[in-house]
Amino acid sequence: MLKGISKLISPELLKILMEMGHGDEIVLADANFPAASHTQRLVRCDGHPIPELLEAIMQLFPLDEYVDHPAALMQVVPGDNVETPIWKRYHEILAPHTHVKEPFEEVERFAFYERAKKAYAIVATGESALYANLILKKGVIGDAEN
Incomplete structure (x- = not known):
């Protein structure tokens, strides 16, 4: 455990978030998504709902x-x-973390799988909600944020 980092963020997830660079994407997949067959880097957060995990991730x-x-x-x-x-709910969570008025694009199901x-x-x-899958694109952190 570390101060300031949610207990929902596992060491493996923290490592992945740290490794990602500008423009890299991460998928938060619901329980129905074929996660294991669609990636080479799978992070298990079974039992956690996406909104709570998203709130924790957006702090970092x-x-x-x-x-x-x-x-x-x-x-x-x-x-x-x-x-x-x-x-x-996703919009409420992301709104304080972006200047983009409408941060979401909707991607057709099979195009989403390919992405x-x-x-x-x-x-x-x-996450048990239907159509709860979410992709986030990583940005940059400036000197003032370090």
Whole structure:
């Protein structure tokens, strides 16, 4: 344990966040996402819901301010009658950490899978909400933030 770092951030996840560079992406995957088959760097956070994990990560993780959308959501499949209230929660969590008015882009399901395969890592969570998958693009930290 360390001061100032959430107990939700495992040593493995902290290492991954530290290794990532500007423009690298990390996927926070819900419990239904095929995480193990889509990545070479898998971090297990089973049992943890994404919103709480996202809050902890955002205390450490700069979002990319040089792109229109530093975060991506898996688009609801057309015809799938599913509500996504978790997206509102994500917006509430990310809003204080970005100057971008609308930080999210919606990515078609299979395009999301392909993008996830290219991500630096996938964090497998216990999140049970449907369409709760989230991609974050890492930004930079300036001298004033060190």
